[in-house]
Amino acid sequence: MRITSLEPARCLPVPDAGFGALRTERGNLPLESVDVAADISGLIAGVEVTQGFRNPFDVTLEATYVFPLPDRAAVTGFRMEADDRVVEGVLKERGQARADYDQALREGRRAAIAEEDRPDVFTIRVGNILPGERVSVRLTMSQPLPYEDGAATFRFPLVVAPRYIPGTPIDGRPAGDGAAPDTDAVPDASRITPPVLLPGFPDPVRLSLSARVDAAGLRLRDLASSLHVVEEEGQTVRLRPGERLDRDFILRMSFDASTSLQLDGGTDGGTDGGRTFALTVVPPPLQSTRAPRDVVLLLDRSGSMGGWKMVCARRAAARIVDTLTSQDRFAVLTFDSVVEQAFEGLVEADDRNRYRAVEHLARVDARGGTEMLEPLQQAVALLDGTSGRERVVVLVTDGQVGNEDQILERAGGALSAMRVHTVGIDRAVNAGFLGRLAGLGAGRCELVESEDRLDAAMEQIHRRIGAPLVTDLSIKGLDVEPGTVTRLGSIFPGVPLRVFGRYREGSSLTVRGMAADGPWEEQVQGVEVDNPAIRAVWARTHLRELEDRYAMGEHDLESTIVRTSLDTGVLCRFTAYVAVDTRQVAEGGPEHRVIQPVEPPSGWELPHGAAPMAGFGHTMMAAAPAAAVRMRRPQTFAPGSEQGLFSGGDAGPAGLPSMPGAPPRPGSARGGSRAPGSGPRRADPLGPVRPQLVAELGRLTALPGPDLLYLADLGSRLAALAAYLGGNEELAALARELEAAERPGADAQALHDRAVAVLTALTRDPAAPGASPGASGENEPRRGPFWKRA
8 A cells, every 4th residue: 555645735624624524515415505585574574485406416316305494484385496497386285296296207307395294394305406406496485473572583493403203113114214213103203304414514504594674563672683693784684694504593573562453355365255364462451360370390301401401491490480379289290201200299389399399400400302292191180180270281391302293182182271381492492393282271382592581481481370361262343254263362461462364344353351350352443454474374373273183183174274275375284385397307217315414403412422312213414425325223424424315215105094003082083093894983073172071071070069160160161172173162152151150140050050961962972873974075085194195
C-alpha cells in the first residue's frame, strides 16, 4: 500500500462543521429548501409552503419527506412545478390518489402526492425526478390563531420530533419507509418516523420564513418571536438566514380582540348553498364561585422529556399542585413505561400532602418510553366515582407518541365527561394530539417551547383549572345547518370563545349559557365579509371533530368524512392531493427511493455515543449514499456508512384490522370487531359515550333518593357529552330538563324518574337481539386502513 500526503490547501476544514463532519458538494439529500410565507390578517393566517427537491444521483429518484404543519391548518391547494411545467393537484379519496400516483410512475411520468398521517404530520412523495433536476411542490393553507389575554400566536412547526412507538411489530409489508416498524398499537408507525440526522450534519436544508402582519382593524401593540431571531421590515417579519429546521417558529402578536360575528358570503364550503359564520365572544366580566375539585396530575417522565423539558415539566407540575386548596383532592402520577403514584389514590390537598407531592416531583428524572394510555386510564378510574365535584385531568408531556388513535379510542369516551387540560413542553411539540385530548374535556392546551414561556403558560393553566365563567352554551338566531357548528365548550376567563358553522339565513345571533349567578346571554350583530379562509377553517375544524369520532369507534363516518373533504377542498386523513404530469419523462418507475432525514429537535439530549434512542423504536441517522435496504429495526448510521436511506418497493395494498390488538370498549360502534358470522352491526351514534352513560345510570339508580344538586350536575355532564357528539338531541333534551333542578319549585322525584327512563333507553345495546336494522351502507365490506390503501 502506498500512502500519499495531501497538500493542506486541498483539505481545508469546514468552519463550524464539527469533528468528523465532511462536506460534499454533491450530497445525497433530496430536500434543498423550505420556504414559508405567511399572510396574517387579524386572527386568521394564510400560509404557502414551498419545498424544493433536487435529484443528486445519476438515475431517476422518488423523494419522500415527512414534515409537520400546524394541527389546525386547512390545506386547500397543492401544486408541482418542474421543467417549466406547472401541475395543479387534485384532491381525491386517499386510495384513488395513491393508485393514480403509482400508475403515473409506472408510465414514466412525473408525479407528486401529499397525505396527512396525523393532524400535524404530513408526507409528500415526488416521483420520477430526473438526474440533476429540481422540482418544487407548494402547499396552500389557512389556519386560525389562538388568542387570549390580548395576544394571538402564530406557531409554525418545522420538524417532526421522534415519537415513542408502543406495541409489538406486526407482519406484512410496512405502511411507509420510516425508521420504526409498524406495531399492533401503531399500525402506521413506519409513516411517522423519518430517520434523524446526527447533530451538526453539514449543509442543512435552506430555510426561509416570512410573516406579513395585518391587524385587520385590531390595535397591534407588540410583536415577539420566542425561539428565533427575526428581522422586521415594515409589516413583515423575516427569519434570519442560516436557521435550521429543528424547532417551531412562534410569533406572538399583542392586540385587542372584540366580540364579533363574521358572515362569509361565499358558498363553496358545501354542496347545499349554505354560508359560513365565524363567532368570537369575549368573556363576560362575571365572578363565579369555584366548586371543589378532584384533580389528577399526570407527568410524562419518558426519555424524550430529558434536559430542559424535564426541568420545565417538574416546575409546571409543582405549580399546579400549589394552586390547590384544602377543599380539593388530588393525585399525582408520573409515567414512562410504568406508572408511579406519589401516594395511594386521591388525597386531601392540605399542606402536608402538597409538600409530599412536590417532594416526589423533585426526584423525577427522564427515562423509558412514553406509555400514555395506562396513566390516562388510571386517571379515569380515580375520578370515576366522584360526584358534586369538578373532575379535572392535567397532562404534562411533549405528546410524542404514535398511538394517538388507540389512546382516543380506549380513553376518549370517559375523558369527554371530565375537564382535560394538556401542557405540551417541547420546541417541536405534538400539538395536534394534545389539542384533541384537551378538546375532549373542553379544556386548555398550553404549549411551552422554552423556560421563559413557562410562567405565562402556567398562569393560564391555573386559571383554567378553576370553574369556567359560562357553561352549557347554545346559539340562537341564525338558521344553522344541523351538525355543522363546531364545539361550543365553555367560556373561561381571558379566553375568547371561537365558534364556526354553516347557516342558511340570518344576520345576528344570541349566545346563551349558565353563569354562576344565573342565565347569561349576549347578542351579536353580524358583519358581511368575503373571506375564503373562514370557509377553510370551518371545514378543517368540522373534519377534525369527525375524525376524532372515527378514531373513537364510529367507523361508519368514513364516507361522511371523505365527502366533506372533497366538497370543501380541504385535505384530511382519508383524502390526498395528487399532481400528475401528462408528459412521459422516464422509461418507467424511479430507480432509487430516498426518505429525507430530519433534524434532531433543538433541546433534545441524545444518548451517549450516538446510540439508538431505545425508548423510541426510532433511528438517529445521518444520510449516506448506499444500497437499497428497507429499515425495519432501529439502527445507527454515521456519515459514510454503507447502509443508507433507500427503500425498495412501495407499501402494499393489503389491509390490516383498523386497530390490531385494541379490542373495542363494551358497547362501542367500532367496525369489524364482531365475531365471524354475527352479521353487520348497525351504526351506533352513542358508541363513544355509551360506557359513561352506563356509569351515570348506575350511579343515579344507586342514590338513596332524589337529589336536586346531583341531578343538576348530571345535566351539565350530559350537556358536555351531547356537545361532544356534535349535538345528540336526546341527550341534549335530557340535559336541558335536568338544568331545571336548581330552579325554585323543581320536582326532584319527577326529574329523577325522567333521567332514569331516558338513560335506560339510551344505554340499550343497539346490536342486541330485536334491535332495529342499521342505516344504509352497513353491509358494505370493511376496507383496509386508509394509510395502506392503494
